[in-house]
Amino acid sequence: MKNSRTLLSLCPSLSLLAALLLAPTAFATNPLILDQFTADPTARVFEGRVYVYPSHDIREPPGYTGRPNWFVMEDYHVFSSANLTDWTDHGVILTQKDVPWADPAGFAMWAPDCVLKDGKYYFYFPAKAKDGSRRIGVAISDHPAGPFTPQANYIDGVMGIDPGVLIDKDGAAYMYWSAKDALVMAKLSADMLAIESEPKPIDNLPKKGLQEGPFTFERNDVYYLTYPHVANKIERLEYATSSSPMGPFKWAGVLLDESASGCWTVHQSIVDYQGQWYLFYHDRDLSPSFDKRRSIRADQLYFNDDGTIRKVIPTLRGVGLVNASSKIEIDRYSARSSDAVAASFLDDANPHAGWKLAFGAAPSWVRFNAVDFGRGGQRTVQVRARAQKKGQLEIRLDSADGPTLGHIKVDGGADWKPFIAAVKKMPAGVHDLFVVQPDAGTVEADWLSFR
Numbered sequence: 001m002k003n004s005r006t007l008l009s010l011c012p013s014l015s016l017l018a019a020l021l022l023a024p025t026a027f028a029t030n031p032l033i034l035d036q037f038t039a040d041p042t043a044r045v046f047e048g049r050v051y052v053y054p055s056h057d058i059r060e061p062p063g064y065t066g067r068p069n070w071f072v073m074e075d076y077h078v079f080s081s082a083n084l085t086d087w088t089d090h091g092v093i094l095t096q097k098d099v100p101w102a103d104p105a106g107f108a109m110w111a112p113d114c115v116l117k118d119g120k121y122y123f124y125f126p127a128k129a130k131d132g133s134r135r136i137g138v139a140i141s142d143h144p145a146g147p148f149t150p151q152a153n154y155i156d157g158v159m160g161i162d163p164g165v166l167i168d169k170d171g172a173a174y175m176y177w178s179a180k181d182a183l184v185m186a187k188l189s190a191d192m193l194a195i196e197s198e199p200k201p202i203d204n205l206p207k208k209g210l211q212e213g214p215f216t217f218e219r220n221d222v223y224y225l226t227y228p229h230v231a232n233k234i235e236r237l238e239y240a241t242s243s244s245p246m247g248p249f250k251w252a253g254v255l256l257d258e259s260a261s262g263c264w265t266v267h268q269s270i271v272d273y274q275g276q277w278y279l280f281y282h283d284r285d286l287s288p289s290f291d292k293r294r295s296i297r298a299d300q301l302y303f304n305d306d307g308t309i310r311k312v313i314p315t316l317r318g319v320g321l322v323n324a325s326s327k328i329e330i331d332r333y334s335a336r337s338s339d340a341v342a343a344s345f346l347d348d349a350n351p352h353a354g355w356k357l358a359f360g361a362a363p364s365w366v367r368f369n370a371v372d373f374g375r376g377g378q379r380t381v382q383v384r385a386r387a388q389k390k391g392q393l394e395i396r397l398d399s400a401d402g403p404t405l406g407h408i409k410v411d412g413g414a415d416w417k418p419f420i421a422a423v424k425k426m427p428a429g430v431h432d433l434f435v436v437q438p439d440a441g442t443v444e445a446d447w448l449s450f451r
Contacts, residue, residue, distance in 0.1 A: 028320030
């Protein structure tokens with residue numbers, strides 16, 4: 001998968017007009033962001049768009065004196081999309097040096113949240129205070145993409161990390177966060193800048209193992225508290241339910257199993273957008289050997305009739321339609337015929353360049369779902385590919401033995417090249433694509449596109 005669509009980043013001092021000129025990147029597969037490391041995504045719907053507020057993993061900067069081989073996070077970006085395909089990076093919205101009470105070299109700006117109340121956007125974030133304690137602060141903006149102005153002081157009486165805020169149907173606001181030994185909660189004041197009572201521990205959850213990152217939402221008068229929990233060796237996502245935002249919460253189950261990659265952390269948010277629920281979370285796609293540099297993902301989430309959450313199965317495909325004329329990154333497949341088909345980095349020294357797909361020495365296929373062909377009638381398909389010896393690929397519609405759209409002949413050679421074939425009878429609408437290797441040759445493919 002070639003990362004030719006680099007996200008643009010702007011500092012918050014640039015004008016709003018310049019921000020409107022930000023070019024989106026067409027990207028509807030996991031991970032959502034390629035050009036930087038992102039984690040702890042909080043997704044919110046503002047102004048008809050999904051805004052994602054993640055934390056930002058970076059490499060240790062020169063002169064770094066913190067804990068080695070650990071999380072290093074100094075600022076926050078925000079990303080948005082109207083279709084979950086074209087994502088815009090609105091740039092840095094807050095840095096540790098902007099926050100009056102924070103240690104300017106703390107590098108502990110972990111999981112944030114953002115909510116809208118009475119026309120103002122309140123951004124809640126953790127940071128290391130100048131006295132060394134873990135605190136949670138608030139920054140305010142008139143726009144969901146900032147710029148955000150931090151308050152002079154952190155929230156008094158709150159120590160911990162990972163704030164998550166729920167605004168209930170009656171307008172009351174509640175904050176949930178991770179303290180030293182437990183998840184806790186408190187009602188927020190009307191001005192959203194203080195808590196109205198002592199923090200209350202969230203009881204009735206499994207007590208063994210680390211718990212953090214609470215995110216709470218309401219659906220059909222049920223309040224869902226979701227959180228990461230190290231029940232075994234690494235975090236998985238669990239949830240509990242209540243009839244009240246302040247509990248008591250009853251443990252209800254696991255919504256996402258431990259990562260197959262072995263990523264030690266996972267962090268989540270759940271949002272309803274245009275009638276479909278989505279889980280946003282992270283894994284270590286761009287850094288498989290070091291799980292302190294993570295990447296955000298999204299997959300569809302469903303409820304059973306009784307209100308319980310169906311367990312989410314992570315995908316490479318992700319969410320959002322992909323336009324047939326774009327570069328369809330088939331290495332982010334929806335399904336594959338066997339382990340004989342495998343994705344790996346295009347350049348091991350630069351994981352941000354994305355992935356390639358290798359078809360092994362056996363007939364095989366991959367499926368890539370939800371490709372939008374519009375009115376149909378596309379005449380050619382182009383595949384960026386290579387093969388040590390001559391090979392071939394067939395592009396089929398809706399199943400591995402469905403109608404053949406195009407037959408790609410790949411010349412032998414070590415160089416990547418575009419190979420083009422005529423397309424036959426391309427129908428309109430949204431379809432699944434199958435890329436089939438029909439023989440025992442070996443072919444590597446990067447992307448394909450229709451014209």
